Amino acid sequence: MSLGMRDAVDPAIVAALIEVRGNAYAPYSQHPVGAMVESESGAHFYGANVEVAHYKGLCAEASAIAAMVSAGERHLRNVYVIGPGEHLCSPCGDCRQRIREFADAQTRIHVVNAEGRLLKRYSIEELLPDAFGPENLGH
Numbered sequence: 001m002s003l004g005m006r007d008a009v010d011p012a013i014v015a016a017l018i019e020v021r022g023n024a025y026a027p028y029s030q031h032p033v034g035a036m037v038e039s040e041s042g043a044h045f046y047g048a049n050v051e052v053a054h055y056k057g058l059c060a061e062a063s064a065i066a067a068m069v070s071a072g073e074r075h076l077r078n079v080y081v082i083g084p085g086e087h088l089c090s091p092c093g094d095c096r097q098r099i100r101e102f103a104d105a106q107t108r109i110h111v112v113n114a115e116g117r118l119l120k121r122y123s124i125e126e127l128l129p130d131a132f133g134p135e136n137l138g139h
Contacts, residue, residue, distance in 0.1 A: 014116030035060035
């Protein structure tokens with residue numbers, strides 16, 4: 001995908017992502033990650049990764065989604081992820097499934113580099129093609 005000037009990330013979002021990434025607890029991997037999810041109401045919820053000694057930590061995206069759900073929101077409009085470097089720090093498989101739970105076809109997932117430059121934008125279908133979701137349960 002070719003990204004241009006219209007694909008710039010709002011500087012206020014970048015600043016908040018950098019700040020929340022700075023709060024990450026990543027003593028084992030040394031790979032701090034921050035995330036922000038925007039709900040359908042436009043509210044922003046932030047999260048950072050939290051590692052623990054038994055290596056079953058909490059991803060930044062999961063942390064942000066949990067904050068959104070705890071506030072009573074159930075729909076993702078946008079997801080932003082920032083890692084520590086210039087490389088793509090896209091959501092892990094578990095987080096892709098978590099995002100899928102609260103996303104729809106209009107939800108966008110934005111991955112930015114350490115300084116906040118947009119590297120890639122995904123739809124949920126691009127992020128997790130042919131995903132299993134709530135509708136597959138027949139409820």
